[in-house]
Amino acid sequence: MKVHVIGLKGSDYVSKKDNQRKIGIEIQAYRPPTTREAEISKGMILHPVYISSESPLYSKAQTLVPDSDIELVYEFDGHFNILSDFCKVGGEKHA
Numbered sequence: 001m002k003v004h005v006i007g008l009k010g011s012d013y014v015s016k017k018d019n020q021r022k023i024g025i026e027i028q029a030y031r032p033p034t035t036r037e038a039e040i041s042k043g044m045i046l047h048p049v050y051i052s053s054e055s056p057l058y059s060k061a062q063t064l065v066p067d068s069d070i071e072l073v074y075e076f077d078g079h080f081n082i083l084s085d086f087c088k089v090g091g092e093k094h095a
Contacts, residue, residue, distance in 0.1 A: 003029035
């Protein structure tokens with residue numbers, strides 16, 4: 001799924017669920033609507049993606065810059081879509 005990165009938001013908090021410190025980064029992005037979404041929506045769809053500092057994708061996410069396009073690669077585990085990778089898409093800016 002191709003998305004356009006508009007920002008990166010750092011995250012550092014203590015989870016109320018397990019009282020553990022959580023550090024991560026949220027890729028703030030948007031994408032065109034799916035056919036189904038287009039029936040009930042106007043314009044682009046926000047598509048934020050959270051990546052924990054424990055993820056192997058964390059350091060890669062830190063190299064992204066706003067105003068670039070990336071392709072998100074998801075795997076389905078039978079219950080959830082899980083982000084497995086992403087790659088930069090042609091001609092964008094690099095950190």
